[in-house]
Amino acid sequence: MIGPAIQALASHWRLHKIQLGTLLIGIALATALWSAVQAINAEARASYARASAQLAAGQNDELHMPGGFIPVDLYVTLRRAGWQVAAVLEGPYRTEDRTLRVMGVDVLAYPALPAFSEARDGATQPDLAELLTAPGRLFVRPELSAFLAGRPDLPPVIESDAVPPDLILTDIGVAEKMLGKPGQISRLVVLPVQPMGLPSLDALAPELERVAPSEAMDTAQLTDSFHLNLMAFGLLSFAVGLFIVHGTVGLAMAQRRGMFRTLRALGLPLNLLVRLVLLELTLIALLGGAMGLVLGYFLAGALLPDVAATLRGLYGAPVEGQLVLRPAWIASGLAMAAGGTLLASSQTLWHLSRMPLLAAPGLQAWRGRPGSARLTALCGFGLIAAGAATPLLGEGLFAGFAMLSGILVGAALLLPASLAFLLARFERRASGPVAQWVWADMRAQLPGLSLALMALLLALATNIGVGTMVASFRLTFIGWLDQRLTSELYVTARDDQQGAEIADWLRPRSESVLPIRRTELWHETGPLFLYGIIDDRTYRQNWPLIDAAPDVWVRVAAGNAVLVNEQLARRGSLWTGDRLTIAPDWTLEIAGVYSDYGNPTGQALVSMQQFDTHFPEAPNRRFGIRVVPEKATELAQALREQFDMPPQAVIHQAAIKAQSLAVFEKTFVVTSALNILTLGVSGFAILTSLLTLWTQRLPQIAPVWALGLTRTRLARLELLRSVLLAALTAIFALPLGLILAWVLLSIINVEAFGWRLPMHLFPLDWLRLLGLTLLAAAAAAALPAMRLRRLPPSDLLRVFANER
Amino acid sequence: MLLTVDHVRKTYPGGRPVLQDVSLALDHGQTLALTGESGSGKSTLLNLVGALDTFESGEITVDGQALSSLNDPGRAALRRDRVAMVFQQFNLIPSLTVAQNLSFHARLGERLDKGWLSDLTRRLGLADLLDRYPEYLSGGQQQRVAIGRAMAARPKLLLADEPTGNLDETASAAVLDLMLDLVRDTGAALLLVTHSLDIANRLDRRAHLASGRIT
Amino acid sequence: MNVRLLAFLLFLPCAALAQGFAGLGTDAEGFKVPQRGYQFQFPADHGAHPTFRIEWWYVTANLMGDDGAEYGIQWTLFRSALKPLDSDGWQSPQLWMGHAAVTTSDSHRFAERIARGGIGQAGVTANPFAAWIDEWRMDGPDMDSLTLSARGADFGYDLKLNAQGPLVFHGDGGYSVKSADGQASYYYSQPAYAVTGTLQLPDGDVQVTGKAWMDREWSSQPLSEDQTGWDWFSLRFDSGDRLMAFRLRGARGDYTSATWIEPDGKARAIDDGALVAEPLETARTAGRNIPVRWRLGLPDEDLDIEISALNPNAWMGTSFSYWEGPVRVTGSHSGIGYLEMTGYE
Known part of the structure; x- marks a missing residue:
């Protein structure tokens, strides 16, 4: 059987x-x-x-020094009190065109690392004496090894697949030299086995902060939103x-x-x-x-x-x-x-x-049961209300997404009822019989098409929402780049001494020389980069402040106030008027908050004088140079010749901007690819829905045809109907997409990146999208319409045939 | 003559000729019953006369219009303006209300006479059903709407294909009476396909179709 | 870090490196090698000798608790130089390793520490004397009067050591030959410390008294190529005599050496071949068969004794692993002491 x-x-x-x-x-x-x-x-x-x-x-708790590094002496003090901790020194290592991360660990104390014990095939086991004593060894992935090979200033490189990309793993003794941070420790890892009778950390080193592994900002958490x-x-x-x-x-x-x-x-x-x-x-x-x-x-x-x-x-x-x-x-x-x-x-x-x-x-009842339509619409309302209410219940990324899904799905469920209502209005206003029939017929088609239309609505709303977010971000980002990258030239000297010489040489030849000095500190919200700035009109005129006290620059220059970036402000709830503890003995009032995109970490600005007092050892090798734009190229050339500098050491503002924008564009390549794909799939959904409805269409169309409409006209009307439904859906999608954009910009972004972006509207993009949608709808309807136009009358006549 | 069918031949692709050589004529105001066995080609002939389908040879003239010379738009115009049809399956437009269905054909041909339509509605007993949709009507009611839709256009020629074939006896008699009354009152001609001799006998003339020919 | 690799580098240097060049006073890598006739300088020689490859400060003690139980403790600080120089900072080639243990008849607790010398986490100074790694310390005004402490996850101790006699120099005035090929080390001991103090154990503190023995040894060439391990005894007899004896096991035969110490501290070196050391019984511990009962004989001294471990499971499961624990002595002489055995795989 x-x-x-x-x-x-x-x-x-x-x-x-x-x-x-x-x-x-x-x-x-x-x-x-x-x-x-x-x-x-x-x-x-x-x-x-x-x-x-x-x-x-x-795996383990860590000890951090809020607002600074841990001196080696303190590490030894802890050790000699019995605390079993392992020292780690980390920092960025800049080469001319790449920034790599250096992680130096105390090889003798740090938990077992596969890179040290699992050398690549064929390579000999790393020798402990070579590892621990000068010049030491660097462990990197093979692709990085080629990049670093043959640099005279670097220790020999050992290839290992057991190192993350873009990271240089080495002994702490090597790292402190590479990073120029002698005697400094970024963090201490508290080892799992500790001796009995350990003195309390509070008594020993009250300035240290103990951080559980779950509290430390790790990559997985940072990228959750993405x-x-x-x-x-x-x-x-x-x-x-x-x-x-x-x-x-x-x-x-x-x-x-x-x-x-x-x-x-x-x-x-x-x-x-x-x-x-x-x-x-x-x-x-x-x-x-x-x-x-x-x-x-x-x-x-x-x-x-x-x-x-x-x-x-x-x-x-x-x-x-x-x-x-x-x-x-x-x-x-x-x-x-x-x-x-x-x-x-x-x-x-x-x-x-x-x-x-x-x-x-027989065929399905064309209008469905009115009860179920009402229930669907009610569900839609309910979901929208629930979504809108989510922020009242909780914060965070998931709440944001819950809100979004509530509103999106709710709106989708409301779509058929809303469209039916609109079509009924149109039908009532229609004068000609054909127009009347077209509207009535569209309404009749709704139940069969509603799922596809909901899909289209979601795809369009997402498109508008994400598109608006990306475009707003882009616009803001470009504006911000203009504000932030004001200097015409950026120079990186070989060392501090050359830096000083260059600054002296430049001073009479340019409008101003702005030193860029920074140091990496630890704040309770995570890593904190502290910058020192000199008092210059460049900052007063251009710096992108989003919140500021009246005399912000005067106070910063006077050394009694600090500026923080938005990320730090949001994460630590530190706004103008609050106080920021930079180091244990150094607390300043916050005079303003500036926007800072494309950077996940916290930042703060203080006057150069103050910076130098607290961190005299911070490198002073980078400068921004203000010069009449026409003279920039000439000056860059002169500078290179005077100090025999490689081309990458003197960079034009335009080059940095182009580079930043390129990074930005790359960031959203995936988003826009998925956007287009989703729209394509929803177009395909309309096609399949129309094909599905095809067999049910004939009994609707045949009588009209019998009453005197040509198949060509009917086919055109089919096309028109599909396009009209898509257009109406697109109109519904616009406000929905804008709500989505608002939620993305004001809630999701704040949670995910720590910044809130102003929303910009891009009506031209909407028009383009509308055009694309209509095209997709027309394309989806083209096949059924073509079939109708070519349909032999006998097929239509079968509708009237007596034996069915 | 309102309608002449002259040596018409019709073959469906890949089959024997359904109509071999059919000729008949119908004058204004006349009613003609077309009878025949199942598959004898009655409906095919009716579809040809209604310009719903095309034929290979011969000629059909409706109100002076030779059908063989018409292209698709021409045939559509003929259906719209000169003839009206009633089918066994009623074939109302399901998405339109009774009122919209009734006026639909007349409005398509821009021939709507509102006075006549309301008269018609009353006579067909549809006044209370105007806001309903076809699927909520009984078969007899649906067929009355279909007749109303056809007659609202004041056609010169009404074509009916087993109009009572899907109705029970009572409804069937009522529908037939109404249709014949309306045809008589408007002076339209009627070509009606039926297999029932009782119905055929109520019309002016009768033609029998067998083996693709009128006998 | 691969701890086995570390152990290998620290304490079993490739034999080839340890070979030869003795006459020049340095080996191929520039490390100094011990010379016969060396004049010890104190207190300087109690401190570290960074130009030698390896060195240790090794204390063992047999103690009696106020609870009537026998205890053994170990406190060891090893120094290992990757290069024959000393410098400040992380990259100093001077590496340090500490081992500590408390042994009872039914338990053996131990801990290990590793540190670099260049940052002050571990080291030894001679005057005043201080040896430390992390919070473990052995220090005092001089070598005769020391405090000793160490902690592990489940034990700790604080002890006072007072010397009851002079230092004892092994071999030829402290030049201790380790093989027929002539490998040697500088080696002296303080075998007569009186001990008082406290042990911290999971069940509570225990007051203890007893005797301790400290070994000081440094060299750059500890073992000959064929030598695979050693058995080392430090014994205290009821008669007041003491004995240090070791047997280096090698493919070409054993190399033995011993020092007989009279109650007043007068020492007599006993050359290769005189010592009879015979394992009588092994115990299975840490997956190995370890001799835990020995027969020891020195015919010239009328010594014929049997030595048995207080706790056969005194295995030091550290980076470089070995057996080390207290022993009891019976036979022609009775007493107590310590036994160390390495190279049993």
Whole structure:
């Protein structure tokens, strides 16, 4: 019995190859986007975990010195009191075109590091004497090894795969020389085994702050928002893909109703039939899922380098650009495909299991039950209200995303009712019979198209929202770059002495020379970079302050106030008028807050005089030079010649801006790629919905045709209808997208990056998107419309035929 | 003559000719019943006359308009302006209300006479149903709407394909009476396809179709 | 850090490096080597000798608690130089390692510390005497009067040591030969400390009294190529006599050496071949078979004794692992002492 039944069921797909293709593509698209995002996230997380393991990080408590470094003497004091701690010195290491991170650990005390014990194949085990004594050894990944090789100022390099990217791992004795921080320790790792009778840290070193591993800002936490973002995109795409599946499965079932009836009439039990259909769908889902995984793998592979660049650029997160195929990923992708397909088919399957044997083969009631429409709309309202209320219940990234999803899904659920209302209004106002019919017919089509339209709404709103955010960010960022990068030239000297010589040489030849000095400190909110600035009109005129006391620059110059960046202000709730403890014995009032994008860490500015008093050992090698712009190139050339400097040591403002913008653009490559893909998928969803509705369309169209409308005109009207529905949806999507943008800019961004961006509106972008949407809708409707135009009259006449 | 069918031949792709050589004529105000076995080509002939389908040879002239010379828009215009049809399945436009359905055809041809429409509505007993949608009507009610839609356009020629085929006896008689009354009152000609001799006998003339020919 | 690698580098330097060049006073890497006839300078020689490769300050004590139980303690500071020089900062080549233990008949607790000398985390000064690594300390105005302390996760001790006799120089006036090839070290002891103090144990403090023995040794060439380990005894007899004896096990035969110390501190060196050391019984500890009962004989001294471990499981599971624990002596002489055994794999 089963054999022939399977044969009969399968015969449908032989006859409807396009339908099968659509179904497979729908499943594949849903799976592809979802699993691509999953793969990217998994790869990034694996990179973090690997980096953590490679650096033995995140296991133990740490000791930090708020507002500064820990002197070696204090380390020895702690040790000689019994405290088992391991010293770590970290910092950025600048070469001409790259900034690398140096991590120096006390090799003898630090927990076991794979890099030191697992040398690369063929290489000899690193020798302890070479490691511990001058010049020491550097451990880096092979790709970095080529970059660093042959630099006379650096110790020999040992290649190891057990080092995170862009990191130089070495002994602390080497690190303090490379970083120019003799006698300094960034943090102490509290080792797991401590002797009995240990004196309390408060008595020993009250100035130190003990930080549990969960409190320390690690990469995974920093980048959570980014991954959540990608995940939301993936989920959205998955949902949109499921709309396609829903439509196609519905069509296949509708077309096979006669067959089902016959099979049952011939004695196939209903539950067996349902199980066979379930099996069939599962097989198709697995096939589509497998296609999707292949697609997703390549998609992820194509996107990963940009994601890695973004994560490194934005957070300094060590992500490798290489994709690894994970069995868990394959399994979860297939499970999502199968689960999603069955979910999308559940309604159809339910109907099938409920179908009476002698059900009339008639078409679905075109308007659906009014009760269920009302319920859907009510659910929509409820979700929007719940979403809007989320901020009252809690803060944080998840609350932000919960709010977003509530509003988005709620609005989507409201869409059919809203469209029906609008169409009814239009219908009432329509004068001609054809116009009247077109509106009425659109309303009649709504239930069948509503899922696709919801998908379109979500895709459009996301597009507008994310687009607005990115464009606002971009505009703000460019403006901010103009404010921040005011000097015409930026110079990096070889050392402090050359720095002083250059400054002296430049002073008579330029309008002003602005030293750029900084040091890395520790604040309770995380790392804090302290900069010293001189009193110059450049800062007064240009610095991007978002909150300031009246006489801010006078007070900073006088040395009794500090400026902080927005990140620090938000993280530490430190605003104008509050006091910032920079070092244990140094507290200043905050005179203003400035915006600071593209940088995850806290920053503060003090007068150069004060800076020099507290941190005389901080390097003084970098300068901004104000000069008449026309003379900048000439001066740069003269400077290079005078001091025999390499080209990279003197950089034009324009070059830095271009570089910064390039980094920025790269950051959002993934976002816009996903944006376009989602829109494409939702366009495809409209197509499949229209194809699904096709069989139900004929009885609607045939009478009108019989009454005297040509097929060409009817086809044009079909096209128009699809475009109109898409246009109406787009109009609904605009305010929704703007709400989304606002939430992203004012809530999500603040949580994720620590800055709030002003929102800018880009009506031209909306118009472009609207055009794109209409085009997509027209393209989706083109195939059914073409079919209608070419339809032989006999097919239309069949509607009137007596025997049906 | 309002309608002449002259040696018309019609073959569906890949099949025997449905109509071999059919000729008939119908004058203004006349009613003609077309009978025949199932599959004899009655509906096909009606569809040809209604310009819903095309034929290979011969000629059909409706109100002086030769159908073979018409292209698609021409045929659509003919359907819109000169003929009206009533089908067994009623074929109302499901998305429009009764009132909208009733006026639809007349408005398409810009021939709406509001006085006539309300007269018609009253006579068809549809006054209380105007805001309903077709799916909520009984078969008899739907067919009355279909007749109303056809007659509202004041066609010169009404084509009906088994108009009572889906109705029970009572409804069937009522619908037929109404239709014949309206045809008589408006002076329209009627070409009606039926397999029922009782119905056929109530019309002026009768033509029988068998093996693709009028016998 | 790979601790095995560290252990290897610190304490079992490649034999080739330790070979030869003795006559020149330095080896191939520039480390000094011990010379026969060296005149010790005190207190300077109690301090560190950074130009020698390895060095240690080694204290063991047999103690009796106020609870009537026997205890053994160990306090050791090793110095190992990667290069024959001393400097400040992290990159100083002077590395230090501390081992401490408390042994009872049924427990053995130990701890280890590793540090660099250049930053002051560990070191030894001669005058006043101080040896330390982290919070472990051995210090005092001079070598005759010391305080000794160490802590681990589950033990700790604070002891006072008072010398009851003179320093004892092993071998030829402190030049102690370790193999037939001539490898040697500088080696002297203070075998007669009286001890009082407190042990901190998980069950509470214990007041203890007893005797301690300190070894001082430094060299750049500790073992010959074929030598795989040693058995070292420091024994205190009820008669007031004391014995230091060791056997270096080698493929080409054992090399033995001993010093007989009379009650007044007069020492007599006993050359290679005189000592009879015979394992009588092994115990399985830390996955190895370790001899925990010995027969020791010195026919010339009429010595024929049996030595048994207070606790057979006195395994030091440190970076460089070995057996070290208190022993009891019976036979022709009775007494107590300490036993150290290395190289049992």
